[in-house]
Amino acid sequence: MDLIRIRDVRKTYKTGTTAIYDLDLNIKKGEFVFIIGSTGCGKSTLIKMLYREEKPSSGKILVGGLDVGKIKNRKVYKLRRKIGVVFQNYQLLPNETAYENVAFALEVLGLPKDEIHAKVMKVLDLVGLKNKAKQYPRHLSGGEQQRVAIARAIVNGPKILICDEPTGNLDPKTSMEIMEVLEAINELGTTIIMVTHDISIVKKMKKRVVLLDSGRVVRDYKEGEYK
Amino acid sequence: MKAFRILGRNIRDSFKSVFRNFSLSLASISCITITLIVVAVAIILSINVTNFTKIVEKDVTIVAFLDVDITEEEKEDVYDQIIALDNIEMNNVEFIDKMEISKDMMASSDVFDSIMGEWTREESPIQDTYQIKVTDINLINKTAEEIKDIENVDVVKYGEGMVDQLVSVFDVIRKGTYIVVIALILVTAFLIANTIKITIMSRKREIEIMRLVGASNINIKIPFIFEGLILGMLGAVIPIVITLYGYTALYDHFGGQLFTNFIQLVKPTPFIYYTSLALLLIGMIVGMIGSSRAVKKYLKI
Numbered sequence: 056m057d058l059i060r061i062r063d064v065r066k067t068y069k070t071g072t073t074a075i076y077d078l079d080l081n082i083k084k085g086e087f088v089f090i091i092g093s094t095g096c097g098k099s100t101l102i103k104m105l106y107r108e109e110k111p112s113s114g115k116i117l118v119g120g121l122d123v124g125k126i127k128n129r130k131v132y133k134l135r136r137k138i139g140v141v142f143q144n145y146q147l148l149p150n151e152t153a154y155e156n157v158a159f160a161l162e163v164l165g166l167p168k169d170e171i172h173a174k175v176m177k178v179l180d181l182v183g184l185k186n187k188a189k190q191y192p193r194h195l196s197g198g199e200q201q202r203v204a205i206a207r208a209i210v211n212g213p214k215i216l217i218c219d220e221p222t223g224n225l226d227p228k229t230s231m232e233i234m235e236v237l238e239a240i241n242e243l244g245t246t247i248i249m250v251t252h253d254i255s256i257v258k259k260m261k262k263r264v265v266l267l268d269s270g271r272v273v274r275d276y277k278e279g280e281y282k
Numbered sequence: 283m284k285a286f287r288i289l290g291r292n293i294r295d296s297f298k299s300v301f302r303n304f305s306l307s308l309a310s311i312s313c314i315t316i317t318l319i320v321v322a323v324a325i326i327l328s329i330n331v332t333n334f335t336k337i338v339e340k341d342v343t344i345v346a347f348l349d350v351d352i353t354e355e356e357k358e359d360v361y362d363q364i365i366a367l368d369n370i371e372m373n374n375v376e377f378i379d380k381m382e383i384s385k386d387m388m389a390s391s392d393v394f395d396s397i398m399g400e401w402t403r404e405e406s407p408i409q410d411t412y413q414i415k416v417t418d419i420n421l422i423n424k425t426a427e428e429i430k431d432i433e434n435v436d437v438v439k440y441g442e443g444m445v446d447q448l449v450s451v452f453d454v455i456r457k458g459t460y461i462v463v464i465a466l467i468l469v470t471a472f473l474i475a476n477t478i479k480i481t482i483m484s485r486k487r488e489i490e491i492m493r494l495v496g497a498s499n500i501n502i503k504i505p506f507i508f509e510g511l512i513l514g515m516l517g518a519v520i521p522i523v524i525t526l527y528g529y530t531a532l533y534d535h536f537g538g539q540l541f542t543n544f545i546q547l548v549k550p551t552p553f554i555y556y557t558s559l560a561l562l563l564i565g566m567i568v569g570m571i572g573s574s575r576a577v578k579k580y581l582k583i
């Protein structure tokens with residue numbers, strides 16, 4: 056069953072730039088998909104439409120049965136609770152500890168304190184940061200900050216984790232550590248879609264790879280095909 | 283339960299924010315304070331004037347002096363014509379006999395007593411009168427004119443001018459304060475909107491993350507609305523204290539009346555409590571209007 060269905064989607068920004076042309080793409084539950092392509096080919100635009108940061112200009116996007124293009128602004132939060140998002144620049148709150156940054160995602164949903172504590176400690180353990188829970192972001196390395204961001208993205212148990220160049224600011228070794236974390240999360244059942252420029256990572260991981268060019272899918276490599 | 287936890291979190295955030303940008307919050311709070319002090323003065327003034335006007339209006343009497351040589355029949359006639367007028371109720375017209383008036387005057391002074399004591403009814407230059415209370419004080423001029431036109435009515439007197447003038451002076455003051463109050467409220471709402479705007483800007487990252495992790499729009503907006511509410515409430519503290527203690531002190535100082543016992547002040551209780559409540563509500567509403575404006579304008583979600 057397809058968790059994500061993208062049909063004939065086109066995205067033209069207000070500025071007149073068309074970033075995505077008549078794109079079709081299906082992603083199954085539990086898949087790990089890389090999206091690659093040169094700068095400006097529309098990778099970020101494509102995934103932004105998945106979590107409804109942008110609306111498709113035409114076509115249809117179904118995420119877990121929800122017609123993303125039709126969701127009203129004030130209902131977007133329902134979609135967001137099914138999707139975790141991680142960025143290149145971590146997007147952490149600088150004045151909150153690692154623990155608080157992760158807990159924030161549950162506090163705004165109104166979960167009780169003890170439940171928050173249990174869930175936060177579990178994901179911090181999963182990303183290997185249990186012993187740094189009380190550290191502020193400025194005292195953490197880039198890789199550690201990204202782990203906090205990943206922990207925050209998955210603490211609510213989303214079906215899908217979307218990552219836009221999560222290793223863009225990290226050295227190769229740290230990048231591979233992050234990939235190990237993502238793979239572990241994927242193995243627990245979360246579907247992962249990751250945008251990246253790092254071809255060596257893509258080659259090592261041997262996952263499905265979607266190659267974009269000028270807003271179109273030009274190749275869709277099955278697991279292990281991309282060499 | 284869940285809603286309460288979110289609410290608790292929101293209120294906590296709002297308080298944090300008020301103190302994080304304290305200098306800015308202080309500017310808003312001061313502005314609300316000044317506005318509400320003026321509002322308090324306006325309310326106190328306006329309620330007292332209304333009260334005073336009512337008292338005065340109750341006492342304003344038209345005195346119609348009848349011709350000296352009027353007959354009993356003619357008196358009846360005048361009476362009938364007076365009560366036939368629009369602005370007059372039957373039981374508000376009282377006949378006062380001239381002998382009664384002399385008696386009163388004689389009792390009040392020895393001089394009067396010795397002079398008037400010898401007058402007979404026919405000799406007396408004092409006139410019989412009708413004392414009339416009108417229903418609507420604003421039409422008193424017209425009614426007085428109409429009474430004057432009645433045959434056998436000699437002169438008509440009432441508190442012309444004095445009451446009118448006092449009431450209209452107070453009215454001007456009252457309207458003036460309204461204008462000042464409205465202007466101040468606008469300025470205050472603007473200042474609060476600005477404070478909230480800066481809070482929104484300084485919490486941009488937090489707002490983005492909240493949206494990302496699936497906080498509902500209301501949940502994102504509420505802390506900012508609360509912040510305005512808190513600013514409004516904090517701004518109401520000093521004006522309320524002034525109202526509670528200041529008005530009571532003023533009342534006690536003047537012994538409940540202003541200049542003469544003619545102008546009675548409104549009793550402090552429960553008046554000061556209602557006024558305080560009104561100030562608190564106005565503070566909260568102005569705070570909310572300000573923050574809602576900012577949220578609408580700067581929190582595009």
Ligand SMILES: Nc1ncnc2c1ncn2[C@@H]1O[C@H](COP(=O)(O)OP(=O)(O)OP(=O)(O)O)[C@@H](O)[C@H]1O
Nearest residue numbers: 068069070072074093094095096097098099100101
């Ligand atoms: N908000 C926007 N408004 C207008 N045009 C935009 C906007 N965002 C992206 N674009 C344009 O759309 C095209 C695709 O941009 P996008 O960010 O999706 O590329 P990308 O593949 O993610 O690039 P990169 O690898 O550099 O991140 C570009 O031409 C870009 O200039």
Ligand SMILES: [Mg+2]
Nearest residue numbers: 098099100219
């Ligand atoms: Mg991009």
